[in-house]
Amino acid sequence: MSLIPATILTGFLGSGKTTLLQRLLTEAHGQKIAVIENEFGAENIDAEILVSDTTEQIIQMSNGCICCTIREDLRSTLSDLAEKKRRGELDFERVVIETTGLADPGPVAQTFFMDDEVAESYLLDAVITLVDAVHAGAQLDAHQQARRQVGFADQIFISKAELVSPGALAALQHRLKHMNPRAPMEAVHFGQVALSKVLDLRGFNLNAKLEIDPDFLRSTEPHEHQPEPHDHGHVHGPDCAHEHGPDCAHEHGHGHEHGHEHGHEHGHEHGPGCDHPSHRHEAPHGHHHHHDDDVQSFVYRAQRPFDPARLEDFLGAIVQVYGPNMLRYKGVLHMQGTQRKVIFQGVHQLMGSDLGPEWKPDEVRQSKMVFIGIDLPRDILVQGLEQALV
Numbered sequence: 001m002s003l004i005p006a007t008i009l010t011g012f013l014g015s016g017k018t019t020l021l022q023r024l025l026t027e028a029h030g031q032k033i034a035v036i037e038n039e040f041g042a043e044n045i046d047a048e049i050l051v052s053d054t055t056e057q058i059i060q061m062s063n064g065c066i067c068c069t070i071r072e073d074l075r076s077t078l079s080d081l082a083e084k085k086r087r088g089e090l091d092f093e094r095v096v097i098e099t100t101g102l103a104d105p106g107p108v109a110q111t112f113f114m115d116d117e118v119a120e121s122y123l124l125d126a127v128i129t130l131v132d133a134v135h136a137g138a139q140l141d142a143h144q145q146a147r148r149q150v151g152f153a154d155q156i157f158i159s160k161a162e163l164v165s166p167g168a169l170a171a172l173q174h175r176l177k178h179m180n181p182r183a184p185m186e187a188v189h190f191g192q193v194a195l196s197k198v199l200d201l202r203g204f205n206l207n208a209k210l211e212i213d214p215d216f217l218r219s220t221e222p223h224e225h226q227p228e229p230h231d232h233g234h235v236h237g238p239d240c241a242h243e244h245g246p247d248c249a250h251e252h253g254h255g256h257e258h259g260h261e262h263g264h265e266h267g268h269e270h271g272p273g274c275d276h277p278s279h280r281h282e283a284p285h286g287h288h289h290h291h292d293d294d295v296q297s298f299v300y301r302a303q304r305p306f307d308p309a310r311l312e313d314f315l316g317a318i319v320q321v322y323g324p325n326m327l328r329y330k331g332v333l334h335m336q337g338t339q340r341k342v343i344f345q346g347v348h349q350l351m352g353s354d355l356g357p358e359w360k361p362d363e364v365r366q367s368k369m370v371f372i373g374i375d376l377p378r379d380i381l382v383q384g385l386e387q388a389l390v
């Protein structure tokens with residue numbers, strides 16, 4: 001059986017991954033694509049948005065530590081899929097993996113080479129990175145993951161280019177070219193791009209990967225970390241193949257909800273599929289803080305509908321004050337005055353909403369919102385949202 005091509009879709013929070021994917025799925029007539037979603041936060045809002053208007057196979061992965069658990073989730077998801085395809089239980093021709101905006105694509109890509117079962121069934125076609133023209137400058141300055149996403153790209157698409165001046169766009173392109181000279185770059189408007197530029201790129205060149213990440217194919221041996229200046233102080237599980245390089249910026253604890261406000265220990269909930277006993281900090285206060293240690297998320301839920309005007313007033317005001325810290329927020333809202341779901345999302349001060357599908361008769365109408373940001377004023381947000389309910 002021939003290898004199943006797989007595409008990794010990455011890009012920082014809000015860079016337009018879902019938009020591109022949605023576009024791709026509606027355009028890929030006659031192609032059967034299995035989509036693997038790995039969403040930040042406990043609520044799979046993206047999956048909800050995608051499922052609503054496509055019949056593609058969507059697989060949701062539970063959240064987990066980006067550096068360890070994800071790969072195990074991904075490994076088992078990929079081998080399950082391949083097995084079902086072999087047995088004729090599932091029919092698909094290719095796989096697209098949408099990573100969370102905070103993920104380092106390295107470990108995701110590694111899975112295709114480090115696991116024999118996966119390597120025998122799949123061919124990693126390309127890593128595609130979305131870059132948000134409006135926010136990329138600040139994101140690249142502040143977040144090593146954003147830089148690594150650019151570094152790993154086989155193809156870069158720049159979204160929201162129409163919102164910046166030609167000069168600013170040229171400066172961004174110049175910067176990206178320096179970071180990753182080999183990836184072709186193109187501005188795409190709301191994900192509008194020819195299928196041939198996204199699929200079957202055969203762009204994943206392992207040698208190039210090794211250049212930007214010398215640890216890319218390091219040991220699969222069980223190992224413990226020796227304390228180093230940059231070390232997190234945790235022990236990896238026996239099947240964790242990830243070795244932290246000297247400039248490692250792997251954030252433990254971003255792929256899941258924090259159990260508390262400050263990250264001196266993980267306090268996170270492992271997904272049901274997580275079998276990593278290894279997420280222990282041996283020296284809870286000893287680990288190094290990286291730039292985005294302060295990135296947190298929380299989920300807000302309500303059953304009472306929102307009053308549209310009050311919600312708009314509140315959100316409009318809050319993004320004026322806290323917008324710079326609000327990396328990403330999105331949700332599916334139960335709004336007074338419509339039988340349809342309202343899909344709401346934003347990045348910093350840019351915010352928008354769309355009407356989604358109708359609520360099904362047997363569906364519990366409730367609003368779910370995820371906020372991801374830096375030192376978010378959770379109490380103020382919750383209080384304001386409560387007051388915007390009918």
Ligand SMILES: Nc1nc2c(ncn2[C@@H]2O[C@H](COP(=O)(O)OP(=O)(O)OP(=O)(O)O)[C@@H](O)[C@H]2O)c(=O)[nH]1
Nearest residue numbers: 012013014015016017018019101159160188189190
């Ligand atoms: N103006 C403009 N907005 C865009 C463009 N592409 C995407 N967007 C908007 O940007 C927002 C974020 O897009 P998504 O596709 O949800 O981004 P994402 O990368 O999937 O976000 P996360 O999954 O949260 O990381 C949405 O409101 C999109 O409509 C574009 O080319 N121009």
